Amino acid sequence: MPEMDGGMNATDSDNKDGFLSADEAFMRRCLTVAGNGRGAVSPNPMVGCLIVHDGSIIAEGYHRKYGGPHAEVEAIENARVRGLSHLFPESTLYVSLEPCAHYGKQPPCAVKVAESGFKRVVVACGDPNPAVSGRGIALLREKGVEVVTGVLAAEARFLNRRFMTYIGGQRPYVLLKWAQSADGFIAPAGGCAPCAVTDARLQVENHKLRAQEDAVWVGTHTLLTDDPRLDPRAYYGRPPLRVAMDFRGGLPLSLHFFDGSQPTMLFTTEALAAGEYAALQARVNLVAVPAAEVARPWAFVLSRLAAAGVGSVVVEGGTRLLRQLMAAGCYDEIRVFESACRKETGYAAPDLPDGLCVYRPDLVYPVTAAFPVAQRIRHYVREEVMA
Numbered sequence: 001m002p003e004m005d006g007g008m009n010a011t012d013s014d015n016k017d018g019f020l021s022a023d024e025a026f027m028r029r030c031l032t033v034a035g036n037g038r039g040a041v042s043p044n045p046m047v048g049c050l051i052v053h054d055g056s057i058i059a060e061g062y063h064r065k066y067g068g069p070h071a072e073v074e075a076i077e078n079a080r081v082r083g084l085s086h087l088f089p090e091s092t093l094y095v096s097l098e099p100c101a102h103y104g105k106q107p108p109c110a111v112k113v114a115e116s117g118f119k120r121v122v123v124a125c126g127d128p129n130p131a132v133s134g135r136g137i138a139l140l141r142e143k144g145v146e147v148v149t150g151v152l153a154a155e156a157r158f159l160n161r162r163f164m165t166y167i168g169g170q171r172p173y174v175l176l177k178w179a180q181s182a183d184g185f186i187a188p189a190g191g192c193a194p195c196a197v198t199d200a201r202l203q204v205e206n207h208k209l210r211a212q213e214d215a216v217w218v219g220t221h222t223l224l225t226d227d228p229r230l231d232p233r234a235y236y237g238r239p240p241l242r243v244a245m246d247f248r249g250g251l252p253l254s255l256h257f258f259d260g261s262q263p264t265m266l267f268t269t270e271a272l273a274a275g276e277y278a279a280l281q282a283r284v285n286l287v288a289v290p291a292a293e294v295a296r297p298w299a300f301v302l303s304r305l306a307a308a309g310v311g312s313v314v315v316e317g318g319t320r321l322l323r324q325l326m327a328a329g330c331y332d333e334i335r336v337f338e339s340a341c342r343k344e345t346g347y348a349a350p351d352l353p354d355g356l357c358v359y360r361p362d363l364v365y366p367v368t369a370a371f372p373v374a375q376r377i378r379h380y381v382r383e384e385v386m387a
């Protein structure tokens with residue numbers, strides 16, 4: 001299995017001697033700044049911006065919040081309030097994604113950048129959004145700005161892999177996640193009661209995923225056996241949209257899933273939505289799946305999630321749902337949370353599919369006084385995401 005490290009060293013423009021050029025070094029900082037928007041801007045991209053004058057960063061900005069000011073506006077305003085705007089004509093503006101050129105929630109950044117007096121702009125990668133794609137760079141050039149493109153482009157695209165999938169594929173980015181014992185079991189045989197496979201350290205990591213991805217999808221059998229809350233209570237941040245499917249009926253309305261405590265979407269049949277589950281309508285978004293899609297509902301579910309503005313979804317199991325999504329090719333990334341303990345019997349975890357890259361060396365949580373069993377997180381990304 002090929003190895004990569006989350007794109008952090010997979011540059012397409014590192015100098016041959018291993019040193020970064022000044023543009024690359026500033027762009028790397030720009031990508032770090034962009035990452036501050038993680039979990040807050042989806043389905044928009046994370047974007048960072050720097051203003052550099054005479055080799056020094058005089059202002060930074062990033063897209064903080066969905067619908068909020070873009071990174072370029074933040075950086076320009078940060079410089080302006082400190083009385084530095086007179087330096088713009090001799091400064092370079094670095095931005096990790098092509099500036100926008102359309103009037104959306106904000107006026108176009110390309111116009112703002114040009115009108116602020118910048119003569120040189122460095123861009124990591126283009127914006128695949130058809131409303132922008134190439135127009136932002138063209139607009140800057142039309143206004144006489146020198147634009148350098150493609151600096152750390154692969155890293156920038158990887159940082160925004162959720163956005164790239166959402167815009168390019170009209171579906172959310174799909175992360176599959178499960179917890180297993182060292183010998184590959186996700187739950188005791190029978191699956192009659194919830195049973196933690198990994199310890200509290202990995203629960204924090206799991207809840208971080210819930211807080212940072214837009215939605216969490218769980219298998220119907222898991223809903224019945226584990227009655228999960230699917231909230232991020234061991235971390236911080238906003239609760240994700242909860243997602244499940246049920247085409248048979250019989251789910252107790254007393255499940256946490258139906259408690260109305262966070263946004264929830266149940267994909268079901270028209271008959272169940274109008275009948276057995278009708279009482280849920282005030283607190284659950286019931287989506288009727290067309291009869292022709294029920295046997296293989298994955299693409300329908302994902303396209304409806306995208307239409308609802310879901311840029312990424314983490315699928316927490318169980319094994320059958322995970323296997324079904326793998327077989328349908330509906331996944332981009334996989335995280336396996338593994339405990340060093342052995343269970344000998346139980347529900348088998350899914351096998352890893354072919355065509356994965358190792359994202360980075362395993363995150364290892366050693367034995368400590370408080371935690372008697374070692375744990376690790378294995379993290380893979382599909383080759384296509386890296387292409």
Ligand SMILES: NC(=O)c1ccc[n+]([C@@H]2O[C@H](COP(=O)([O-])OP(=O)(O)OC[C@H]3O[C@@H](n4cnc5c(N)ncnc54)[C@H](OP(=O)(O)O)[C@@H]3O)[C@@H](O)[C@H]2O)c1
Pocket residue numbers: 177178179180185186187188190191192193194195197218219220221222223224225226245246247248249250251316317318319320321322347
């Ligand atoms: N360690 C972990 O990370 C983890 C995470 C989640 C769950 N789990 C464990 O995984 C086990 C469940 O996994 P699983 O593979 O059996 O199932 P699952 O993936 O949770 O759920 C999918 C299955 O649910 C069944 N289903 C659909 N509608 C149903 C309904 N109305 N009533 C009952 N079942 C329905 C379907 O069976 P058909 O295909 O027959 O239609 C479907 O294949 C539990 O023991 C749970 O504790 C472990």
